[in-house]
Every structure is written in C-alpha cells, then in structure tokens.
Amino acid sequence: MTNAADWAPKGFEQTLSKRWFVSDGWTYAGYVRDGGYEALRKCLGMQPDEIIDQVKKSNLRGRGGAGFPTGMKWGFVPKESKVPKYLVINADESEPGTYKDRYILSRDPHLLLEGCAIGAKAIGANKIYIYIRGEFGLPYRRIQHAVKEAYEKGIFGDSSMGSGYRIDCVVHRGAGAYICGEETALLESLEGKIGRPRLKPPFPAVKGAFAGPTSVNNVETIACVPLIFSRGVDWFLKQGSPGNGGPKLMCVSGHVERPGIYEIPNGYPANKFLELCGGVWKGRKLKGIQPGGSSTPVLKPQPCKALAPEGAPEHAWPLETDTPLDFDNVKKAGSMFGSAGMMVFDENTCMVRSLLTLANFYAHESCGQCTPCREGTGWVAKILYKLEHGEGTDADIAKLMSATDYMMGMTICVLADSIAMPVKSFFDKYRDEFMDHVRNKKCSFGDYAVEPTPYNFWEDATAERAS
Amino acid sequence: MRVLSKDTVDAIESLKKRYPTTLACTLPALHLAQKQLGFLSEDAEHDVAEVLDVPPARVHEVVTFYTMFHDHKVGRHVVKICRNLACQLRGADKVIAHAEKVLGIKCGETTADGRVTLEHEECLAACGTAPMLWHGMPGDGGSPGNETFVENLTEEKLEKFLRGLS
Ligand SMILES: Cc1cc2nc3c(=O)[nH]c(=O)nc-3n(C[C@H](O)[C@H](O)[C@H](O)COP(=O)(O)O)c2cc1C
Ligand code: SF4
Numbered sequence: 298m299t300n301a302a303d304w305a306p307k308g309f310e311q312t313l314s315k316r317w318f319v320s321d322g323w324t325y326a327g328y329v330r331d332g333g334y335e336a337l338r339k340c341l342g343m344q345p346d347e348i349i350d351q352v353k354k355s356n357l358r359g360r361g362g363a364g365f366p367t368g369m370k371w372g373f374v375p376k377e378s379k380v381p382k383y384l385v386i387n388a389d390e391s392e393p394g395t396y397k398d399r400y401i402l403s404r405d406p407h408l409l410l411e412g413c414a415i416g417a418k419a420i421g422a423n424k425i426y427i428y429i430r431g432e433f434g435l436p437y438r439r440i441q442h443a444v445k446e447a448y449e450k451g452i453f454g455d456s457s458m459g460s461g462y463r464i465d466c467v468v469h470r471g472a473g474a475y476i477c478g479e480e481t482a483l484l485e486s487l488e489g490k491i492g493r494p495r496l497k498p499p500f501p502a503v504k505g506a507f508a509g510p511t512s513v514n515n516v517e518t519i520a521c522v523p524l525i526f527s528r529g530v531d532w533f534l535k536q537g538s539p540g541n542g543g544p545k546l547m548c549v550s551g552h553v554e555r556p557g558i559y560e561i562p563n564g565y566p567a568n569k570f571l572e573l574c575g576g577v578w579k580g581r582k583l584k585g586i587q588p589g590g591s592s593t594p595v596l597k598p599q600p601c602k603a604l605a606p607e608g609a610p611e612h613a614w615p616l617e618t619d620t621p622l623d624f625d626n627v628k629k630a631g632s633m634f635g636s637a638g639m640m641v642f643d644e645n646t647c648m649v650r651s652l653l654t655l656a657n658f659y660a661h662e663s664c665g666q667c668t669p670c671r672e673g674t675g676w677v678a679k680i681l682y683k684l685e686h687g688e689g690t691d692a693d694i695a696k697l698m699s700a701t702d703y704m705m706g707m708t709i710c711v712l713a714d715s716i717a718m719p720v721k722s723f724f725d726k727y728r729d730e731f732m733d734h735v736r737n738k739k740c741s742f743g744d745y746a747v748e749p750t751p752y753n754f755w756e757d758a759t760a761e762r763a764s
Numbered sequence: 765m766r767v768l769s770k771d772t773v774d775a776i777e778s779l780k781k782r783y784p785t786t787l788a789c790t791l792p793a794l795h796l797a798q799k800q801l802g803f804l805s806e807d808a809e810h811d812v813a814e815v816l817d818v819p820p821a822r823v824h825e826v827v828t829f830y831t832m833f834h835d836h837k838v839g840r841h842v843v844k845i846c847r848n849l850a851c852q853l854r855g856a857d858k859v860i861a862h863a864e865k866v867l868g869i870k871c872g873e874t875t876a877d878g879r880v881t882l883e884h885e886e887c888l889a890a891c892g893t894a895p896m897l898w899h900g901m902p903g904d905g906g907s908p909g910n911e912t913f914v915e916n917l918t919e920e921k922l923e924k925f926l927r928g929l930s
C-alpha cells in the first residue's frame with residue numbers, strides 16, 4: 298500500500314502534496330481541519346502591497362513553464378483601473394510530460410482556491426476565472442464542488458470571510474486545444490473565441506481578459522501562495538534554492554521504475570531524483586532526459602562544464618543529468634525547467650522516433666497564424682518521418698536544421714520554439730543515431746512498440762477514485 | 765429553437781451572469797448542447813448563436829477549432845487513447861493497436877452498431893499512469909464534465925473496458 302513519504306526525499310516535509318493521500322482532503326471540512334483558509338484570513342487584513350511584497354520576497358516563480366517571478370507579475374497589474382481586473386488561473390495543463398495540476402485540482406482544490414482568493418485581493422480583482430482543460434472530468438467536478446462549498450462558507454461572495462472584500466469565482470471549461478495553455482490564447486478562449494495567441498504588447502497585466510488588467514497564473518503557482526503566508530517567507534525560501542523559492546512538484550514519466558509525482562525542494566539534484574524514482578527501469582542505462590516537459594531540450598549523461606565550479610578539471614565536471622532541478626541550474630545545463638514534466642529515455646529508445654512523436658504533436662497543435670510555425674512544424678514532422686522510415690538523406694538533415702533556424706524567435710508565441718529547441722538538442726546530442734538512420738536506410742532499433750507497462754502505484758493509492 | 769430543448773436553453777441562459785459578454789458563454793453553451801444532442805449540427809450552432817445573440821459564424825468557428833466538439837454524429841461512447849511520447853514510452857502503440865483489433869475499426873472510425881468511436885488523443889496529463897485513455901458519452905444527457913480517464917492500461921484491462929461499454 299501507499300505511503301505519502303515514498304514520494305519525497307527522506308526527511309523532506311511535503312506540503313503541496315501531503316493532503317493528496319487524505320481521504321476527505323478535497324472537502325472544505327477536511328481543508329479547514331488541516332488549518333486551511335487561515336492564510337487567507339491573514340491576507341484579507343493586509344494591504345495589497347504588503348501581500349505582493351511578501352510574494353516577491355518568497356522568490357516564488359511561475360510553475361506554468363516560464364518561471365517568471367509571481368510577485369513581480371502581480372506588481373505589473375495597475376492599482377487603479379476603470380475596467381474590472383481579473384485573476385485567471387491556467388488549469389489547462391497539456392504540456393506532454395506534465396500532470397501535477399490535475400492532482401491539485403482533484404485532491405486539494407481548496408488549496409488552489411485559497412491561493413486564488415489571496416491573489417485576487419493582492420491585485421485588486423473581484424473576479425477569478427479558473428480555465429480548466431476540457432478533457433478533465435474528475436478534476437472539474439472536484440473544483441466545481443469546492444467553489445460551491447467556498448461560496449456556502451463565505452470564502453467567496455460579497456464579503457470574503459467577513460472582510461468586506463468581494464470575490465467571485467467561475468470555473469470555465471476549455472474544449473480541447475493545446476494552444477489554449479498559452480496565456481493569451483487562453484484569454485481568447487475564455488472570451489468565447491478560437492484559441493489564437495495575441496500579439497504582445499499589450500501584455501495581459503495591462504489588457505487581458507475582457508480588456509481588463511489580468512494576471513494569468515498556473516495552478517501550482519497559486520497553490521504555493523497560501524504556504525508563503527501560513528509558514529512564512531523564510532520557511533518558503535528554505536524549501537528551495539537561491540532565486541527559486543519553495544517546494545516543487547516533479548512529474549516523472551517514461552523509463553523509470555516508479556513514475557509518479559514527487560515533491561522535492563527546488564534545487565534537488567536530478568541524479569538523486571532519478572534514484573528516488575527507482576532509477577532507470579529494467580536495470581538499463583540512461584540515454585537522456587527532457588527535464589521540464591516535451592518542449593525542453595534534452596540532457597544527456599555527459600560532462601557539463603557550465604555546472605562545474607570555476608576552474609574544475611574536466612574529469613570532475615558533473616554530468617548534464619546531475620543538474621540541480623531549478624530554473625537557473627537546468628538552464629545552465631543547457632535545457633529549461635519548464636513545467637517540471639520530466640521524461641526519461643532508456644538506452645534502447647530510438648531518439649528519432651521519440652522526436653517524431655513530439656513533432657507530430659506540435660504540427661497538429663500549431664494554430665496556424667504564423668507562417669514559420671505552421672510550415673516549419675509540418676516540415677520538421679515530415680522530415681523526421683522520412684528519417685525514421687529509412688527514406689532520409691543528408692539533404693534532409695540539412696533541411697531539418699534550416700527549418701528550425703527559421704522557426705526560432707520568429708513567431709507570435711513560443712510554440713514554434715517549443716519543437717525547434719528539442720529538435721536542435723536531440724540532433725546535437727544524438728547525431729550518430731540520426732546519421733545511422735540515413736546510412737542504413739532504416740531504424741536500427743527495430744520494432745519500437747514496447748509492451749504496455751503501467752506502474753500501478755497511483756491506482757493502488759487513490760487514482761481510480763481521484764484521477 | 766430548432767433543436768435545443770427548453771432545459772438546455774435555460775441552462776445556457778443561466779450561464780450569462782457569469783461573464784461580462786454573452787460570447788464568453790460559447791464554450792460552456794456548446795458543451796451543454798452537445799450533451800443533449802450528441803453532436804453539433806448546423807441547427808445546434810444556430811440555436812446556440814440565437815440564445816447568446818452572437819453571429820452563427822462565430823459559433824461555427826469555435827465548433828471546428830476545438831477537438832472536443834463533434835460536427836457530425838459519433839458513437840454512443842467516445843474513447844480516445846493517448847499516443848503522445850510519455851504514453852508511447854510505456855506501450856501506447858500496442859494499446860492502440862489492440863483497441864483497433866478488439867473493436868475492428870481504425871482510430872477515427874465508429875463501430876457499425878454506433879457503439880464506440882475510437883480516436884487518437886494527445887497528452888492528457890496522465891503521463892505517470894501511462895498508458896491511458898479518455899472516455900466520454902457526448903449525447904448522454906448528463907452533465908458536462910462527467911467524463912473519465914482509465915489509466916494504467918494493459919491489453920487485458922483495455923479489452924475488458926471496451927467490451928464492457930454498452
Ligand atoms: C504553447 C504553450 C502552451 C502552454 N501551456 C500551458 C499550460 O498548459 N499550463 C500553464 O500553466 N501554462 C502554460 N503555458 C504558459 C503560459 O503561457 C503562462 O506563462 C503561464 O500560465 C503563466 O503562469 P505562471 O506565471 O504561474 O507560470 C503555455 C505556454 C505556451 C507557449
Ligand atoms: S507560433 Fe504557432 S501556435 Fe503560436 S501563434 Fe504562431 S502559429 Fe500559432
């Protein structure tokens with residue numbers, strides 16, 4: 298049977314995920330019993346500036362992908378506004394490899410709502426929209442239920458916890474489109490339109506939902522906020538690494554013995570993290586990891602100078618895959634921490650085939666309004682298909698590289714970069730494999746299809762009930 | 765109204781107070797309409813546009829953009845199997861092939877008896893419990909959001925699930 302502590306490093310206190318294993322953890326009664334809504338009570342008695350100031354000091358950075366400091370983002374929302382301001386929660390979770398928000402929504406929805414209410418007060422918004430991915434069933438039902446309870450208990454409504462501050466909250470369902478996770482596409486979708494990213498500026502903080510100043514924040518980001526006020530800024534800083542405050546939910550998938558969600562301190566080393574996951578499955582060797590989700594460059598177990606102390610001799614350099622897991626270090630290692638959806642590849646994995654799967658996805662999800670993205674994602678997918686099926690040539694490889702150059706930094710949103718960067722990194726680091734496909738006119742990994750191999754831990758725990 | 769029932773129209777009406785514009789009700793309204801009708805015909809789009817007082821072209825555009833909305837009749841059950849990378853690394857290719865074999869159709873098709881439509885899906889945020897599928901019943905008249913995931917699939921578990929759909 299399950300034990301919550303298996304999902305964190307020894308001795309590290311879980312706070313974001315600890316209530317996931319409590320059977321009534323998702324109810325108002327359970328939340329309040331565990332000390333919930335006391336942070337909100339505190340914040341409702343504070344000035345908005347003080348709240349923002351504390352969040353800035355906590356070094357909380359956005360968990361949705363970009364790692365932007367949350368306090369600073371809130372600070373950009375103008376104090377005075379003639380039109381209503383909004384807090385919009387990005388619960389569209391759809392970056393391949395990432396699945397943490399879904400658990401917060403279904404297992405600890407009141408933690409999110411408490412963070413929402415604090416955020417609304419901080420930016421001076423009276424309305425919160427939670428934009429939830431359309432395909433989510435149980436997470437939607439749970440967050441809906443939690444919102445209803447929060448209204449009944451006076452968390453939401455005309456006077457939040459009797460403070461006189463009005464907070465309304467609406468849960469809005471998407472309808473299936475990856476691009477709606479991009480914050481301005483999400484706002485378009487919220488307004489009832491097709492999800493096409495907007496040209497920036499104006500940024501959402503100035504002109505967001507329904508043309509009002511808006512902060513868009515990820516679910517996990519907002520779920521961290523109550524902790525800052527219940528445990529204190531110092532505690533929050535200690536849970537992380539310099540510049541990266543707080544605990545972090547790591548989603549791990551692919552070829553490890555124990556995939557699942559782990560709660561770690563920001564800055565926890567990736568090699569130790571892989572040990573925590575039981576290591577690479579079947580006793581095989583590690584080929585690489587995408588540390589932050591499908592759009593992040595791949596890291597290979599090879600020496601990395603950027604991670605080594607100044608002047609260290611080459612034999613003492615850590616491996617790329619030893620990187621401390623936080624925004625700054627993963628960047629140094631040559632990738633991005635993104636949304637912490639780590640995918641692990643064992644030595645038997647064909648990297649061309651894996652990249653093809655991702656390329657097909659991005660080609661499918663491009664909204665089509667920028668030519669470099671619409672055409673480029675299609676080209677990349679087509680060339681990788683040829684390579685994987687033994688029809689690729691040297692000229693195709695050159696085309697692949699020039700296609701990615703043409704896609705980077707040229708588009709309205711970063712979806713185009715999100716596949717161009719992995720392509721570049723896969724090719725740089727596993728060049729031999731690509732060339733082998735060309736030389737031998739086939740994929741040497743043979744039949745790729747692995748046996749369906751679930752890891753049943755979550756199901757044995759509460760997943761069927763709470764997935 | 766051409767096809768929407770009074771209940772559905774009332775439910776859509778009650779959405780309006782949640783948003784500053786009626787256009788913003790488009791997605792939730794279409795979810796409600798699809799739950800009643802099973803798919804979104806031109807008549808359904810017309811009715812939704814009328815209740816929301818927005819141009820039918822806006823509604824049509826939305827129906828075609830989002831993958832959860834069906835513009836033609838689909839099976840009583842819709843089963844979507846994730847084919848994205850994390851699931852593939854744990855055996856999704858075989859799961860998909862097995863589903864096609866059990867149902868005797870390819871992804872994108874519906875069984876002759878109208879029971880099941882099978883589709884590919886992209887990552888559904890269940891990569892840690894891969895391989896996995898999504899199951900919904902578009903025209904069941906139930907509440908939008910009553911859909912489920914089935915995770916940790918093996919061929920046996922998948923087959924049992926598919927055969928159990930009535
Ligand atoms: C193509 C694309 C998809 C994205 N998908 C998501 C998503 O599913 N969830 C999310 O929180 N952020 C997503 N983002 C990031 C958002 O645009 C935005 O940065 C984030 O919601 C901000 O919240 P944060 O500051 O709390 O991280 C995506 C960005 C891009 C470019
Ligand atoms: S980069 Fe791609 S997804 Fe983003 S706006 Fe342009 S076409 Fe659309």
Ligand code: FES
Nearest residue numbers: 846851887888890
């Ligand atoms: S890749 Fe299948 S659920 Fe994420």
